Amino acid sequence: MSISNKISDSSVRRISIYLRILERMEKNGDETVSSEELSDHSGTTAAQVRKDLSSFGSFGKRGLGYGVSELALCIRKIIGVDRSWRVALVGVGRIGSALVDWGGFLDRGYDIVAILDVDPSKIGQKWSGLTVCDMDDFEDVVREQGVELIILAVPVEAVSDVVDRIADVGIRGILNFAPTTLRVPEGITVKDVNMVMELEALSFTLNQQKLKE
């Protein structure tokens, strides 16, 4: 599959953005798309789009562009969402419960198959057709449901407790919502959703603009 051996993180992120655009075009019935069109909708350059895509193979037709659904399929294969991933949500609080209710994950190949918490008042309750499991049964639930990824939406203080238990149970990926850097054993990949960081990057930019004047 992969031709080039090292793909940069920024390139992967852009490819994910291209997939969002292609999804919309697929719905819209568009058949082909040029690198320029993709760059327009994603805020990058046409050359960048072509370089990104060419590092995985040759998907386009010169003079024509890329086939929308064909390219979408290739990107799904590259990212690994040509199949469905089994996900467990740990921490059914404010953020966690918002995530379970959202259809956007399932649409894109991430199937939340289990939700867990430590709060006795939450355990046993139903959310979008799923029953909140007791964190005590974490290992059993993971095995029974074949969980591959964890969405971690617990308070900062509880993060390391959960991470300790993730290590032994064969899970290789975590999407973390707590604004802290996780220490994980080798072989486990973490990605962060860090809203405070984004806000701070935002106010930094605005602050610099003001200082320049």
Next chain:
Amino acid sequence: MSISNKISDSSVRRISIYLRILERMEKNGDETVSSEELSDHSGTTAAQVRKDLSSFGSFGKRGLGYGVSELALCIRKIIGVDRSWRVALVGVGRIGSALVDWGGFLDRGYDIVAILDVDPSKIGQKWSGLTVCDMDDFEDVVREQGVELIILAVPVEAVSDVVDRIADVGIRGILNFAPTTLRVPEGITVKDVNMVMELEALSFTLNQQKLKE
């Protein structure tokens, strides 16, 4: 303030992470910290930490390290959170309402002073002491409350409607939760919280690992 003239985005993001670590150390009563300690807790290198910090000035003492609360203060000034920002939340749905209830923004200098929606069944209701305003009154609310930043948590289809109205009312920054690239007029900065992108980056990594075997 700024000595070096161009600060990279990655550097700003790392500095935000250093601030999280310093916040915890401040609470913990620690007085000094070395670049190595900061790198340990943030998953980067000591040289990187020093380069990042030195692009803004000289905050440390050779042989000793950095003063925790002193450095935190400097970073807050750099980022622009040595004062409070007035924020409005647009879209009080699943994600939106989770955000309003969270104290983490206010703690870090982002004060949600208004919440708005179009849904008549939501308008007038209270969330964490704030009343949901009618989106029809958007411009008035922004002016009355002195809103500087928008947190945008509306469905993808509604995004461009809201963005069109943001342009004319003096707002310069948007934190966007919709998984789409915003087209904004010059002078408005957008940062995205893109959970699907993070998940896709995660499964890409896992997929590559599997292919290597």
Next chain:
DNA sequence: ACTAATATGTGAAGCTTTTCACAAGTAAAA
């Protein structure tokens, strides 16, 4: 069959970011 128009794929150049290595500064102990 030929021309015009269009758009990809890619080596090379240019630019940015990270890592390296060490001089220079600080404090405490001898």
Next chain:
DNA sequence: TTTTACTTGTGAAAAGCTTCACATATTAGT
């Protein structure tokens, strides 16, 4: 006062990423 142990700040080198420019391929029209 001198030595020792430690840690910053920073040029310079290395690595990585983006932009450029053009040969190459495809289609449509004449």
